[in-house]
Amino acid sequence: MSPASASAEKTERLLNLILALKSARRPVSKQKIRESLPAYAQASSVEAFDRMFERDKDELREMGIPITTTVIDVLFDDEVGYRIDASETALPAISFEPDEMAALALAARAWSTASISGAASAGLRKLRLSGVEIDESVAAGAEPRIRTKEPAFEAVHAAVSALQPITFDYRRNDGELTTRHVQPWALKNWHGRWYLTGYDVDRRGERAFRLSRFEGPVGRRGRAGSYAVPTDHVPEVALEAAQPEPEGTAVVRVRHGRGHTLRRHAQRTTELNESWAEIELPYRRGTTDRDVVALGTHAIAVSPPELVDAVRSALLAVAQAHERVDAEPVGAEPVGARPATEPTRTGEQA
Incomplete structure (x- = not known):
């Protein structure tokens, strides 16, 4: 089984376990869990199921999902059941102060690039559906704009979001045109210009690129999600070092x-x-x-x-x-x- 298939199977198993334990009106025994969920029913032995279930239970708890353990029968204290209390995992009602709603409306209107404005509008729709009233008239008269005139912006933004390697022609400081193969990490507006930070595959190191120096189309090379951004990556530090x-x-x-x-x-x-x-x-x-x-x-x-x-x-x-x-x-x-x-x-x- 490929790593991607194994990861998808595990995600589905965890999700099914969450749904089963949240929907249960009373604690569910381990045996009942094994019989109800196909992924556990296919375990080769009781020991294999126990190891799988214990790992999943610990992982859910590490994710902040509280799984309670309760004795099912007072006469047999070794017979325990498991349950997730829905009230413990429900998010509180979303509410904003008037100035916060005004800031949200301004932020949604700030982007002049189609790809970003679509995401901002979708965010406002989700808030409205959850019951948050946003009066965009409070921002009347203000027309903020974050401009992205660089032709490469949308393609680079999409690649950063998808964690997908790209290739592009880049004009260096000395005027030389070079072809780069990069794993994009972050897109940053820094001192009034847009920059891409990422891992340069050919040069085997972290690099920063000004979007205004991209020439021609940006090509995608490789699968989406084929790499991870380092947890300690700070775009501002990389850009300062590149100057x-x-x-x-x-x-x-x-x-x-x-x-x-x-x-x-x-x-x-x-x-x-x-x-x-x-x-x-x-x-x-x-x-x-x-x-x-x-x-x-x-x-x-x-x-x-x-x-x-x-x-x-x-x-x-x-x-x-x-x-x-x-x-x-x-x-x-x-x-x-x-x-x-x-x-x-x-x-x-x-």
């Missing part, structure tokens, strides 16, 4: 209300005026410049020179692609230069 060492400190000016990804890494923030702030953060080539470029006119690269040059080059490439080449690209300024709209430092003359 390249900073090459120094970058100085960037950002408009108020913008640049949250940059601000999360800030080591120092100086408010310049009512519109601009200057932040210092670890400089990582290829990452910091992309974050600045993505902000367009809402950020100005100040230093180091290689950051300024990288931002300027990227914006020039965009301008050339749109046939709108300007002498002064928007969003990046030479070191020491100050645009007409640049913020004035605190204490300086305007």
Whole structure:
């Protein structure tokens, strides 16, 4: 018998035992249990049945299912019966405070990806069926959104949920395109980007992958449920370890209300005026410049020179692609230069 078949057979046997003991009005003897349940009736001997039943009984108790033992006949104290008290295993009525229901409604509306929004809606339906009234009007006016614009998101999310190995083409930091074979462990939104953590089969180790660097379709390789996620796996720890060492400190000016990804890494923030702030953060080539470029006119690269040059080059490439080449690209300024709209430092003359 295959491991999967043996596991399914054991699960069915435990479930049947739970149902039999919960539905019984009075304690059931061991002999009656053996006669009633086919899995036990097929035991090769009384000793085999006893071992199987004792293991199952202990496993159910470890799962938190209380099996009570009662003497059936006071004249024969060695004749015991077993039963599961339904009141001991029933869950209490589900109830939520108004603010908790509002949070549930907001959470269900937050996901903009079809696969996740379907699961969120199903969760709300189950709560309603159990008698929980959810007034979604309490969240009126709020439109939270968790965006998942990466094309690979749904396929990766499905693989993580199913514990199914995948393969995909991945663009590394140096631009090289490689094919990866991975056992996906977790999907995590970290500092504004989606990452996959998992076991890289070819490299024989834990790795982290940014979903925006996936190229082409994600393929499934292998059976669902063919591996287990390590119990000590913490996605944040893996992602922190995967970050390249900073090459120094970058100085960037950002408009108020913008640049949250940059601000999360800030080591120092100086408010310049009512519109601009200057932040210092670890400089990582290829990452910091992309974050600045993505902000367009809402950020100005100040230093180091290689950051300024990288931002300027990227914006020039965009301008050339749109046939709108300007002498002064928007969003990046030479070191020491100050645009007409640049913020004035605190204490300086305007």
